[in-house]
Amino acid sequence: MRISKRNLILGIIAIILIIIISILLIKQFSKDEKPDIKVDEKKQDTLIYNTNVEGIANINNIYIYGMHLNLSGEVNTTSDISSIELVLFNKSDKKRYNLEYEYIDNKVKFYLSNKINEGIYLDEILKGEYQVLLKITSSDEVIRYYSLNNNTAYSYMDYYTITRNGKNNYIEISTLSTQMVIRVTEKTLPKDVYDITIDPGHGGDDPGAVKNDIYESYINLEVALKLKKELENLGLKVKITRTGDYNPGNIAGISPYGKGGRVAIGYETKSKLFLSVHSNNLPLYPQNNGVEIYTSTNNNKQLASLIASNIVKETKINYSSKKQDKVMNGVYVRNFTTSEINTFKREAKENNYKFYETINTKTQYYYVIRETGGIITGAYVDGRNKDYSANLYYNSNIGLDGYLIEMGYITNSNDLKILLNKKNQYAIAIKNAVKEYLNITN
Ligand SMILES: [Zn+2]
Known part of the structure; x- marks a missing residue:
């Protein structure tokens, strides 16, 4: 079969056009994808937000020592308390930690542990995004949630879990206004990070x-x-x-x-x-x-x-x-x-x-x-x-x-x-x- 010069040129032009259109389509497709992901993230933020929050508690001290997150703070409440817990909330109470507490004046001071290498064992938190809330149960079984206001100079902390079976999680703890969030994702240990x-x-x-x-x-x-x-x-x-x-x-x-x-x-x-x-x-x-x-x-x-x-x-x-x-x-x-x-x-x-x-x-x-x-x-x-x-x-x-x-x-x-x-x-x-x-x- 013999191909004329004219058909050959037309063929080449057609192929070039197909390549250009494909590139444009791919670019358009990936442009469309990015905003979608952002929308999803926002959706998730609102999803995990607990709408039953009734007040704000203050964090006065927060730190990570070794593998544990520890914090202390205070909250104004007049109710007769039967328990205070710190809750990692993601649609429901995914993880709860009992807090020690004492009444001082009209405030209740709370803390996770008086041992510096105790508190929240970061390595055991499952992947996900959690809103951190204070949960106070009164003696008449009424439950109230408080969001956390971080009064310290440390509004952002990050942490890599100990390597297990070659895998690590990356944990970010951040507070924006009164929204304290813990985000846990799987992440390979960077070259310069060690256990x-x-x-x-x-x-x-x-x-x-x-x-x-x-x-x-x-x-x-x-x-x-x-x-x-x-x-x-x-x-x-x-x-x-x-x-x-x-x-x-x-x-x-x-x-x-x-x-x-x-x-x-x-x-x-x-x-x-x-x-x-x-x-x-x-x-x-x-x-x-x-x-x-x-x-x-x-x-x-x-x-x-x-x-x-x-x-x-x-x-x-x-x-x-x-x-x-x-x-x-x-x-x-x-x-x-x-x-x-x-x-x-x-x-x-x-x-x-x-x-x-x-x-x-x-x-x-x-x-x-x-x-x-x-x-x-x-x-x-x-x-x-x-x-x-x-x-x-x-x-x-x-x-x-x-x-x-x-x-x-x-x-x-x-x-x-x-x-x-x-x-x-x-x-x-x-x-x-x-x-x-x-x-x-x-
Ligand atoms: Zn020595």
Whole structure:
């Protein structure tokens, strides 16, 4: 068959026309789709709105510590209350949390938990969009809903759940006027976001405790690297603050809190847990021995006691013989003492810089716990020296659930043997504790 030049040209024009029309149609089609999605979103917003809201309650404090959202606030009510709940509402009460409450003057003060690592366990909220409401049931069984007015500086927070079977949810908590909304979607963990940060103490110019030619910094690093592997075998994404003999916080005078420092690494990776690995040192009292896990005052101590008991079980080291600051076997809380605070005050005055206003006898002594927890654990800045003292994240209301693990005393001969010979057992013990705490079943 022979095709004329004229037919060939017409054919080509027809094909070009078909392509142009197709492109236009596709563009038109996708233009039409976008507004539809927006309309749907609005529809959903109105769908979840509970029209029975009768008033407004105020949130005066809100934060995420570790894997829990916690809040407290107040509401004006004259009714005789039988229960107060926080409700995640999506067409119905999808999830309820009982609140503690007390009457003060004509107000009712409420809070989720007085433990900082308790409250709403974010990882268990199912995908969806929820309006957060306060539900008050009176003694005569009348139910009233209150919307929430966020009085704090934190009207938006986001959070990635712990990796489970390679999957994560992304949670956004936002308040616009008096509408508090929690939105949970599935989202792959971004490259720079991690579940846990491990911090091998000291390194480089700071060897930590030294006994003969044995450096604490080496022992810490070896255990931490093994622990990283163990946790990764559970499917967790783990950041480590150093992988060699250097001090990530002290390069060219940078403080551990500043950019590139241990504390900043914890915040920047949005980690949920911060595990600092150390070995203890008390040369004047070589009889002192055993494991000590330090954590913050209002922590529920669950993970701390799991780490302590698992280490004792796996390594056969003792619970520490130290009585001071002891909360339970192997679990300790060390806060600043009055005399330490007075010393800080004197130093500030002598050197003419502003004293840290927020320090008191409930402030954590160990910076790896205090500074990684943000406002919740009393992270602070002073006027001394921007490079040294400025924690970039001191005013964050999203804090890491932080633990300082003192594995044993380098200055006790029996402990030292265990520290040198049972590094694998330390890593396995801490892994087992984390596994139980996170309820990982695989
Ligand atoms: Zn140390």
